[in-house]
Amino acid sequence: MSIASELLQLHLRWLVDDNQQWQELIADDVVWELPYAPSLGHPQRLEGREAVIEHAAWFIGAVKDFRFFDAVVTPTADPHHAVARVRAEGLIPSTGHTYRQEYVVFLTARDGRITHLREYFDPVQAALALDAPIAGIPSRSTR
Structure with a gap:
């Protein structure tokens, strides 16, 4: 298994289950790109x-x-890069709706830390x- 994997x-x-431990994974100069978030x-x-x-x-x-x-999770030929396809779900308390999602995440590592995520x-x-x-697209509350 590669370091990135x-x-x-x-x-x-x-990320969610032990956020304090997760914080130890990220580099000081980490970049997290979320192309669809805007x-x-x-x-x-x-x-x-x-x-x-x-x-x-x-x-x-x-x-x-x-x-x-x-x-x-799929390693690449370069041990400093990996990609994952993952499903997720949770509850949005403010709406009461279940959030179901499928993610593709690209990760770059340097010196044993996460330096770049693209989600x-x-x-x-x-x-x-x-x-x-x-x-x-109408919201659920207007349908």
């Missing part, structure tokens, strides 16, 4: 440990009983769970 598995295990009003790019920890804390507070499952998810699923507006 191991870190990606730990990222999925500890459609939900969230940042597309988080730079630095403080910004990443703050975003993770927001997520942990916004989604209860969140869990990843059915993870498939793809379906923003429509997130918006429906959050009851957030999506152009052209």
